[in-house]
Amino acid sequence: MSNRITDLEQLKTLLDKARSRGRNIGFVPTMGYLHDGHLSLIRTSASLHLFTVVSIFVNPLQFGPNEDYDAYPRTEDRDFALAQNAGADLVWFPRKQDIYASQSETTVLPGSLAHKLCGLSRPAFFGGIATVVLKLFNIMGPCHSFFGEKDYQQLTILRRMVLDFFVPVKIVACPTVREADGLAMSSRNVHLKPKDRHLALSLIRSINMAQEMARAGQLSCSQIRHSLIEQWPAGIELDYMDFRDDTQLANVERVEPSTRLFVGAWLNGVRLIDNASLWMQQTTRLQDSLS
């Protein structure tokens, strides 16, 4: 049985107890409304025999003034049951006033990594994420923390923060989990109307098409982009479609081992993002041609 707790001091007591039994902490921070993507993070942590703690906290600091903080889905009982079944030892629902005390005002300021891709339309977003994750890391003292590659820019910014601030935690990146039709799992998918579903697949279709083109030898990013834009359907607003390296998130001109395609879009008010490496397929092709 997992523990379900709210109180910060009780959390610390349970963590100390686990540590005194020689357990290392694996930490999965979430905003709740858990889906298979989150559960894969929890399962990965549990499979490493870590004392696995899941936090469920809709972080106000990462929502802009016109964003959906109040509308963000909150389903605590369901989330607790799912996290427990996936192997969580402890599920923590922090109180807002514990994470953001009334006089709290210090924040983390990510640098250039936060000023591109999703950062262009959401200027305070990654600072809010980095701030809450640093707070949670310091409360938890985890040896590993687990994040999905679906939010690749977040992952990159948190990796940079951990390096820059010498935070003693290992960030583990886990593959994007997808619906049967390929749609990247996201808590926001619930807001998609059934009639829009085929349009929501435009992101993964673009990524697959780019992977096909790279596999076929087309390594010019501008050529690939041209083809993707040509087939991008009406009815879904493209925010960005960028070819970037996987560490600095710098624009690249030719597909290389580090190249990822990042796509962001708006579909009837629902934000959708996706990304993937373009090289895995390329490697496969090279191996195929050698075999």
Next chain:
Amino acid sequence: MSNRITDLEQLKTLLDKARSRGRNIGFVPTMGYLHDGHLSLIRTSASLHLFTVVSIFVNPLQFGPNEDYDAYPRTEDRDFALAQNAGADLVWFPRKQDIYASQSETTVLPGSLAHKLCGLSRPAFFGGIATVVLKLFNIMGPCHSFFGEKDYQQLTILRRMVLDFFVPVKIVACPTVREADGLAMSSRNVHLKPKDRHLALSLIRSINMAQEMARAGQLSCSQIRHSLIEQWPAGIELDYMDFRDDTQLANVERVEPSTRLFVGAWLNGVRLIDNASLWMQQTTRLQDSLS
């Protein structure tokens, strides 16, 4: 004998070794050119039987574009000897590229506490300090860290950061150490010309006068300020003379237990600051009147 080291990995090894011997770490971050103020911090840490580490690092991030980073005095041999004599177990001279790796870009953003007093003329100053101190805390993992009350705004901002980020360290504030004539010790005092010395004492004279007035029952901050401004000499440029509480640094109108006077000035290009509680004297007066 203290250890004198530069290498980050060697530092970590020595800290792990000390911890494995059951020692807790006491940390004194400095920019070098040590004076009795720094040495009192080192002595306090050593007196608590902590494994006392002094870092000596002129932090580029806290200097503005027109400030004196290159001219800041660097005297490593002298500093090492002084720190050793004061009881340091280890003196660390970090390499700039270890603290600020080439792709490093994440910083700490203090809030409103950094936008007053010294923050008005030095907008990037406290963010630079908070950033380097957080890095050093995470490298060191100290249980206690020692700061002088002379830099009271810095102390307040770091205390806020530690609370806001849940950094597991106790900040210890140590009293301002003064020259025989009352001048608050500072590495920058070396830049004062002998003929300017009497003018440099304007800050502590103002503070003492305010303490006298409070002791005599004058608790109106604006009345006290009026008298201080009247006697402020020509030849030293006043930057601020503020009555503020000791936690939020909010302006106050009447002297209370939490009230401090903060003075900042420029003297022929040399920045001078000082501050003190106005209540200690008040308490003394009350005790005097009771005895």
